[in-house]
Amino acid sequence: METTIKFYQTDTFTVGNRxxxxxxxxxxxxxxxxxxxxxxxxxxQGCGEALGARFAVDAAMRATNxxxxxxxxxxxxxxxxxxxxxxxxxxxxxxxxxxNAAAVATGVAAAMKVKGKQxxxxxxxxxxxxxxxxxxxCLSGMFExxxxxLYICYDNEAYMNTGVQxxxxxxxxxxxxxxxxxxxxxxxxxxxxxxxxxLIAMAHEIPxxxxxxxxxxxxxxxxxxxxxxxxxxxxxxxxxxxxLGWGADPSHTIKLARLAIxxxxxxxxxxxxxxxxxxxxxxxxxxxxxxxxxxxxxAHLFRNPKQVDVIAHLQAMADRxxxxxxxxxxxxxxxxxxxx
Amino acid sequence: MLKQIEGSxxxxxxxxxxxxxxxxxxxxxxxxxxxxNLGQMVDKGQIDPCEYINVESEFAAMSVAIGASAxxxxxxxxxxxxxxxxxxxxxxxxxxxxxxxxxxxxxRSIGAPINIWNDHQDSLSMRDAGWIQLYxxxxxxxxxxxxxxxxxxxxxxxxxxxxxxxxxxxxxxERVDIPxxxxxxxxxxxxxxxxxxxxxxxxxxxxxxxxxxxxxVRYLAHYQQMQALGLxxxxxxxxxxxxGRDSGGLVKPYRSADADTIVVALGSVNGTIKDxxxxxxxxxxxxxxLSICTYRPFPRKAVRSAxxxxxxxxVVEKSLAxxxxxxVATDVQMAVAGLHKPVHTVIAGLGGRPITRDSLxxxxxxxxxGHLAHLQFLDLKHELVHEEIARMEGQRHSGPSAENIxxxxxxxxxxxx
Numbered sequence: 001m002e003t004t005i006k007f008y009q010t011d012t013f014t015v016g017n018r019x020x021x022x023x024x025x026x027x028x029x030x031x032x033x034x035x036x037x038x039x040x041x042x043x044x045q046g047c048g049e050a051l052g053a054r055f056a057v058d059a060a061m062r063a064t065n066x067x068x069x070x071x072x073x074x075x076x077x078x079x080x081x082x083x084x085x086x087x088x089x090x091x092x093x094x095x096x097x098x099x100n101a102a103a104v105a106t107g108v109a110a111a112m113k114v115k116g117k118q119x120x121x122x123x124x125x126x127x128x129x130x131x132x133x134x135x136x137x138c139l140s141g142m143f144e145x146x147x148x149x150l151y152i153c154y155d156n157e158a159y160m161n162t163g164v165q166x167x168x169x170x171x172x173x174x175x176x177x178x179x180x181x182x183x184x185x186x187x188x189x190x191x192x193x194x195x196x197x198x199l200i201a202m203a204h205e206i207p208x209x210x211x212x213x214x215x216x217x218x219x220x221x222x223x224x225x226x227x228x229x230x231x232x233x234x235x236x237x238x239x240x241x242x243x244l245g246w247g248a249d250p251s252h253t254i255k256l257a258r259l260a261i262x263x264x265x266x267x268x269x270x271x272x273x274x275x276x277x278x279x280x281x282x283x284x285x286x287x288x289x290x291x292x293x294x295x296x297x298x299a300h301l302f303r304n305p306k307q308v309d310v311i312a313h314l315q316a317m318a319d320r321x322x323x324x325x326x327x328x329x330x331x332x333x334x335x336x337x338x339x340x
Numbered sequence: 341m342l343k344q345i346e347g348s349x350x351x352x353x354x355x356x357x358x359x360x361x362x363x364x365x366x367x368x369x370x371x372x373x374x375x376x377n378l379g380q381m382v383d384k385g386q387i388d389p390c391e392y393i394n395v396e397s398e399f400a401a402m403s404v405a406i407g408a409s410a411x412x413x414x415x416x417x418x419x420x421x422x423x424x425x426x427x428x429x430x431x432x433x434x435x436x437x438x439x440x441x442x443x444x445x446x447x448r449s450i451g452a453p454i455n456i457w458n459d460h461q462d463s464l465s466m467r468d469a470g471w472i473q474l475y476x477x478x479x480x481x482x483x484x485x486x487x488x489x490x491x492x493x494x495x496x497x498x499x500x501x502x503x504x505x506x507x508x509x510x511x512x513x514e515r516v517d518i519p520x521x522x523x524x525x526x527x528x529x530x531x532x533x534x535x536x537x538x539x540x541x542x543x544x545x546x547x548x549x550x551x552x553x554x555x556x557v558r559y560l561a562h563y564q565q566m567q568a569l570g571l572x573x574x575x576x577x578x579x580x581x582x583x584g585r586d587s588g589g590l591v592k593p594y595r596s597a598d599a600d601t602i603v604v605a606l607g608s609v610n611g612t613i614k615d616x617x618x619x620x621x622x623x624x625x626x627x628x629x630l631s632i633c634t635y636r637p638f639p640r641k642a643v644r645s646a647x648x649x650x651x652x653x654x655v656v657e658k659s660l661a662x663x664x665x666x667x668v669a670t671d672v673q674m675a676v677a678g679l680h681k682p683v684h685t686v687i688a689g690l691g692g693r694p695i696t697r698d699s700l701x702x703x704x705x706x707x708x709x710g711h712l713a714h715l716q717f718l719d720l721k722h723e724l725v726h727e728e729i730a731r732m733e734g735q736r737h738s739g740p741s742a743e744n745i746x747x748x749x750x751x752x753x754x755x756x757x
Binding site: 066067068069071072078079082083084085087089090091092093094095096097099100103104105106107108109110111112113114115116120137138140141144145 | 361362390395399400403405406407411413415429437537539541544545546547550552553
């Protein structure tokens with residue numbers, strides 16, 4: 001029987017997970033890694049998106065035997081990686097606009113098909129703004145046509161590239177440059193639950209939808225690998241903390257990503273053809289306060305008087321996720337997952 | 341092969357003969373028949389191999405074309421009016437990335453008020469987008485220009501718009517000579533991109549460029565367009581040799597060599613203008629016309645040379661630069677700068693208002709007599725406009741003047757007033 005070693009990261013120092021056996025290490029732990037996103041780029045210290053993108057694209061490169069093309073939406077990832085005349089990308093990479101990464105990827109996939117080069121696979125990537133807001137129409141169209149594209153959203157919960165403004169993925173109560181916790185926004189961002197593109201993607205009944213986090217890079221890699229084994233429209237939503245936008249210590253990126261999972265605020269699950277097929281269990285639920293306290297964007301909740309009601313509301317959201325995605329029950333890891 | 345055929349279907353057949361590899365389509369009147377016909381042709385295997393993609397918006401249509409072209413496929417789409425404006429961001433992007441996409445514009449006005457009929461406001465709003473713009477005078481020319489457009493686009497790595505008057509050409513049944521596949525194949529070689537997305541040779545396309553190089557990139561875009569001024573006549577000449585027809589080119593003068601008055605226009609209205617020119621010539625009026633086929637890059641020298649002996653120039657255009665006058669007229673004025681010739685701007689046919697021979701005849705006679713205003717609107721209903729202006733002056737607040745005019749005309753219940 002296949003054994004799966006439970007793996008919990010303790011902090012950024014064990015990202016390479018060299019304590020594991022060779023077979024179970026991440027792509028990035030190997031010396032033969034592709035390193036699709038080269039070092040020397042201009043991301044901020046502790047950037048969750050740079051980390052997530054490197055692991056995701058490298059895993060996709062390995063899964064496709066380097067036969068991969070990436071399309072990129074406008075955003076931090078594009079700006080920090082391609083300041084002319086330099087480029088960090090070691091694979092064919094195309095940036096067109098903010099809102100069209102999914103449609104451009106459709107075009108690339110169509111060209112590969114018509115040219116008889118279907119072995120060349122297509123990846124589209126964008127931040128939460130380019131995915132949940134301005135690029136949403138193109139993304140939904142790509143899902144609906146079931147185009148052979150894996151779309152990855154790096155969700156750092158606001159428009160970070162333009163100076164931290166609210167997106168439709170910004171959690172309630174968070175402070176951004178456009179939802180300052182004063183006046184009508186006394187609690188920061190308006191109270192909704194944010195737009196869940198993974199659930200909307202599932203409603204399109206595409207072959208594969210997953211959420212992942214930079215706190216669990218082996219799970220992330222496994223999901224990308226699995227996604228590349230499937231044809232048709234696929235979507236992976238990766239939670240990537242932004243030290244600058246969240247007002248967090250750059251060394252806390254992984255810790256924050258983990259607390260988002262362990263509190264229940266960011267449920268890690270996967271779905272096939274619209275049905276949830278797996279989830280990553282949390283060991284013991286931590287209070288949302290542990291997560292919120294580390295970030296200046298929620299600092300106003302803890303000043304006198306402490307916003308007990310608001311924190312309770314966020315806790316209720318986390319509790320609902322735990323019920324809805326059965327996060328306290330035994331994990332059902334991706335089929336052909338981490339240990340494969 | 342000669343066929344009695346609808347303009348849109350003729351354009352679709354021409355596109356099919358160009359062996360497009362990716363076609364993306366979003367429906368908008370009056371472009372729909374083109375993409376419908378292409379859809380059927382792909383379904384029946386008449387265009388093969390070809391991917392036909394139904395997208396969710398014009399913005400996506402151009403974006404898919406961008407991705408396909410960047411990956412090395414010959415890409416095509418068609419649009420009109422609001423659709424062209426909706427894809428505007430991607431239209432600029434396609435030319436900035438140097439992607440030789442060909443797009444048909446079924447020319448149509450832009451709202452509000454919403455109007456589906458023909459004028460040139462849509463494509464002219466994109467005149468600075470870095471695309472080559474060709475205007476068809478007839479459906480035969482529409483067919484021929486599309487074949488030339490792919491070759492032009494691919495030789496220069498610049499996208500090309502072929503502008504075809506909505507309804508007037510797209511929905512008109514005319515006798516059109518549809519070329520044979522072998523002829524087109526001999527004229528148009530397979531697409532060989534300068535740079536493409538290929539894992540064997542990874543390149544970064546669409547990098548972020550700062551002030552240190554941006555102006556150079558834009559200069560090169562201008563340089564490429566200027567190359568087209570030399571290439572377009574060459575391609576038209578090669579086309580004539582291959583197909584035996586004179587189609588395309590920069591400009592087409594008609595009875596203008598010795599004319600005092602020369603009428604300048606884009607697109608299908610040149611047919612009516614030529615008829616009126618013929619009539620007036622018979623009556624001894626010294627008049628001729630100049631059809632501009634290539635509007636971007638603007639063939640400044642060719643226009644200047646064709647107009648240099650005229651006494652006066654009348655630009656009849658189906659577009660309006662609100663707040664100044666004509667769009668095309670401004671370019672024509674620039675072309676004849678220093679020649680001290682009066683250039684009259686006539687705004688005509690907006691939103692599909694028919695441009696009749698009778699109206700043109702009166703207009704040209706006035707011009708010939710030296711009584712034409714600097715700027716005028718052909719067949720403007722002055723009484724309606726004056727009534728509304730009076731109302732606006734009486735009530736100093738904003739409001740929809742189109743609704744008021746309609747109400748005044750009795751189209752909307754007058755009690756509301």
